[in-house]
Amino acid sequence: MDEHIEFLKSGPLSLVKRWGAKWSLWPVHLVTACCGVELAHAYACGYDGERLGSLNYGICRQTNLIIVEGAITRKMAKVLRITWEQMPDPKFVIVMGACGLNGGLFWNGYHMVKPSDVVPVDYFIPGCPPTPEALLRGIRALQDKIMTGETNSTAKFSKADLSSIIEIPEEIKQKRVPTPPHSIAKAPVIQIDGQREIEWDEGANLIQTLKKDLEGLYISIEMTDLNRICLKTTPEKTPEIAERLKFTFDHVKSVNVVDVPNENKFIIEYVVSSYGVKDLMPVLLSIITEIPRDNPRHPSLAKHWPSADYMEREMHEFFGVWFEDNPWMGRNFLLSPDTPEYPLRKDFKLPRETYVLRGDSR
Ligand code: SF4
Numbered sequence: 154m155d156e157h158i159e160f161l162k163s164g165p166l167s168l169v170k171r172w173g174a175k176w177s178l179w180p181v182h183l184v185t186a187c188c189g190v191e192l193a194h195a196y197a198c199g200y201d202g203e204r205l206g207s208l209n210y211g212i213c214r215q216t217n218l219i220i221v222e223g224a225i226t227r228k229m230a231k232v233l234r235i236t237w238e239q240m241p242d243p244k245f246v247i248v249m250g251a252c253g254l255n256g257g258l259f260w261n262g263y264h265m266v267k268p269s270d271v272v273p274v275d276y277f278i279p280g281c282p283p284t285p286e287a288l289l290r291g292i293r294a295l296q297d298k299i300m301t302g303e304t305n306s307t308a309k310f311s312k313a314d315l316s317s318i319i320e321i322p323e324e325i326k327q328k329r330v331p332t333p334p335h336s337i338a339k340a341p342v343i344q345i346d347g348q349r350e351i352e353w354d355e356g357a358n359l360i361q362t363l364k365k366d367l368e369g370l371y372i373s374i375e376m377t378d379l380n381r382i383c384l385k386t387t388p389e390k391t392p393e394i395a396e397r398l399k400f401t402f403d404h405v406k407s408v409n410v411v412d413v414p415n416e417n418k419f420i421i422e423y424v425v426s427s428y429g430v431k432d433l434m435p436v437l438l439s440i441i442t443e444i445p446r447d448n449p450r451h452p453s454l455a456k457h458w459p460s461a462d463y464m465e466r467e468m469h470e471f472f473g474v475w476f477e478d479n480p481w482m483g484r485n486f487l488l489s490p491d492t493p494e495y496p497l498r499k500d501f502k503l504p505r506e507t508y509v510l511r512g513d514s515r
Pocket of ligand 1: 222224249252253258280281283
């Protein structure tokens with residue numbers, strides 16, 4: 154059997170085999186991030202990737218190429234590996250996008266995995282996102298590599314010497330990089346407290362109504378912008394506030410946690426709005442409380458606003474805030490099991506990556 158495989162690999166028919174593989178690159182659909190849009194573009198009618206003998210397939214067992222389209226997270230890394238394992242040989246991997254190379258705009262994020270740590274990569278295509286032309290060029294490069302018989306090796310770059318082509322005038326060579334001016338513009342005034350001038354008469358009326366309906370339950374209710382109201386209160390009063398508001402402000406848009414380690418507190422924010430009352434539809438009401446950082450517990454409002462449930466679970470896993478009465482507390486719901494605990498806390502540290510520049514570093 155081995156000699157037959159060897160015969161196909163290096164015998165007189167190997168050229169035909171490689172030629173066939175070259176023009177039959179079928180990437181499996183594995184859209185992992187926004188780079189996928191550029192892949193779609195490369196295979197749409199404008200660039201027509203199919204004319205290069207490459208066509209996207211839906212089933213990994215009939216494909217021989219994975220194009221990793223951008224970011225790979227811890228959860229997705231498993232899927233990438235399982236997909237790759239199921240593909241028949243010979244198989245190839247192209248990684249497109251800065252996220253797949255080194256994390257891109259999520260660089261050093263707790264959730265990022267380098268695809269090259271999971272599967273052997275043939276070509277990397279840099280860019281954010283890379284253009285369809287760049288992707289097609291990557292496919293052409295892979296085709297050339299298939300014809301030479303190399304597989305699963307990493308990309309090699311040769312050093313280009315452009316001095317014979319480009320002549321740089323002496324005065325430009327002498328020019329130094331300009332240093333930035335010490336001050337570019339006056340620092341803007343940031344106003345945290347105090348009243349801003351906002352023209353929103355309905356908002357003033359709404360605040361009066363809220364103050365009447367929620368008497369004794371709030372610390373302050375203020376207009377922060379057009380269609381924006383901020384209600385400050387204490388955690389134990391939030392269930393009663395939710396109970397009274399749930400028919401007018403009928404859903405939670407987001408639950409947010411702000412970590413303030415130097416004051417040993419978390420700020421909890423529920424942003425609520427209305428689908429049912431037309432005049433309230435554009436209004437966002439933020440309900441804000443503070444809880445101690447060393448015992449971060451807050452009543453769950455999911456009983457009053459079911460749409461808060463999912464977001465409370467998220468905030469629990471990211472920050473370790475315990476939303477009392479939410480049955481999902483303490484369970485792993487969103488992050489993969491090997492994710493470090495509470496990764497969005499400000500004191501969370503990733504192991505430091507060190508880069509060493511070798512050779513001529515001028
Ligand atoms: S490289 Fe840019 S375009 Fe591609 S997945 Fe990352 S952020 Fe999106």
